[in-house]
Amino acid sequence: MSRVVMPKDDPTWRFALGARAESVGILLEMQDVDGQIGLGYASEVPHLGYNIDVMEAVVRSQVPAILAAGPLDRRSLVGSPWKQQLPAPVRSLLDMAWHDLVGKIVGVPLYRLLGGAENVSLRVNRILALKTPDEMAAVAAGLAAEGYDHFKIKVENRPQSLDIARVAAIREAVGDKAVMTVDANQSYTAKEAVTFGQAIHKYGVQVFEQPVPQRDIDGLRWVRERSDLTIEADEAADSLEAVVAMLRKDAVDAVSLKLSKLGGIDSLLLAANLCAAHGIPSRIGAHVGSRIMNAAALHAAAALPHLEPFAELGEFARLQNDCATGLEVVDGGITVPTAPGLGVSLV
Numbered sequence: 001m002s003r004v005v006m007p008k009d010d011p012t013w014r015f016a017l018g019a020r021a022e023s024v025g026i027l028l029e030m031q032d033v034d035g036q037i038g039l040g041y042a043s044e045v046p047h048l049g050y051n052i053d054v055m056e057a058v059v060r061s062q063v064p065a066i067l068a069a070g071p072l073d074r075r076s077l078v079g080s081p082w083k084q085q086l087p088a089p090v091r092s093l094l095d096m097a098w099h100d101l102v103g104k105i106v107g108v109p110l111y112r113l114l115g116g117a118e119n120v121s122l123r124v125n126r127i128l129a130l131k132t133p134d135e136m137a138a139v140a141a142g143l144a145a146e147g148y149d150h151f152k153i154k155v156e157n158r159p160q161s162l163d164i165a166r167v168a169a170i171r172e173a174v175g176d177k178a179v180m181t182v183d184a185n186q187s188y189t190a191k192e193a194v195t196f197g198q199a200i201h202k203y204g205v206q207v208f209e210q211p212v213p214q215r216d217i218d219g220l221r222w223v224r225e226r227s228d229l230t231i232e233a234d235e236a237a238d239s240l241e242a243v244v245a246m247l248r249k250d251a252v253d254a255v256s257l258k259l260s261k262l263g264g265i266d267s268l269l270l271a272a273n274l275c276a277a278h279g280i281p282s283r284i285g286a287h288v289g290s291r292i293m294n295a296a297a298l299h300a301a302a303a304l305p306h307l308e309p310f311a312e313l314g315e316f317a318r319l320q321n322d323c324a325t326g327l328e329v330v331d332g333g334i335t336v337p338t339a340p341g342l343g344v345s346l347v
């Protein structure tokens with residue numbers, strides 16, 4: 001296990017819940033008796049309560065005992081999706097390394113082990129950090145010139161009028177065809193979210209992600225019932241139990257799925273299929289960190305027939321010092337790797 005620090009190309013990168021000049025995570029190398037190595041990666045996510053020191057301490061204190069059962073005994077690694085003892089990002093870390101290792105042992109790409117389709121490609125939704133409207137529009141124009149056509153605009157409700165100006169400036173910069181979503185990271189009240197949604201509807205925004213505080217499920221539903229935009233849960237969907245609770249209350253139109261929130265590939269697939277069973281689309285959300293983690297999410301996506309065709313799997317492109325190579329965004333799209341396991345390798 002080692003700690004990886006990935007400086008951001010833009011050290012002023014900021015969203016509604018904080019600012020940070022680097023992304024920090026854990027690299028896990030899981031070795032079998034023949035010396036084959038499976039790779040896992042999990043990022044620190046302070047706003048979801050995933051602290052790097054705690055994550056490392058859990059791996060150090062608990063993983064040796066778990067691995068003593070044998071690295072291929074996955075039940076002892078991650079438990080059942082419903083009965084969870086380790087924190088979700090640590091489960092995801094172990095689960096990812098296990099899947100990579102098994103894929104390498106049997107010599108097939110992970111998506112095939114998961115029953116996924118061949119040659120799956122997704123459009124990449126790039127996240128625009130909080131800045132002035134003109135600055136955000138300039139960043140968006142630069143990304144559009146690289147081939148991106150999906151953009152997620154961070155907003156913060158300080159004040160709402162500034163967020164509207166951001167959306168307007170970015171639409172002007174990227175043209176009518178680009179798909180735009182907004183992400184408030186919990187910074188709006190339900191009432192404010194409805195008026196903001198009405199104000200930005202004319203700019204062709206499709207998705208409004210996590211408008212209200214994480215545990216305000218009734219607020220999400222209240223906004224959903226009064227909004228023309230697709231209301232999507234992100235922070236609110238931080239466990240299988242939370243996803244089920246929202247589905248039962250008809251609280252959202254869509255769910256953002258992440259390996260570290262749900263605790264690994266099996267749990268992500270289960271959450272996506274539960275959403276599909278309720279007629280709710282799901283999408284692969286941002287996996288900010290190494291290509292290892294993004295590759296794992298992409299293989300999982302390939303196994304999901306009802307997934308939205310765009311995902312936030314390109315944020316590694318703005319991070320430096322990745323410990324892995326073998327996955328790149330090309331013309332604003334990303335294609336599942338075909339080498340065994342996750343299909344990425346250490347630099």
Ligand SMILES: [Mg+2]
Pocket residue numbers: 183185209210234235
């Ligand atoms: Mg989000």
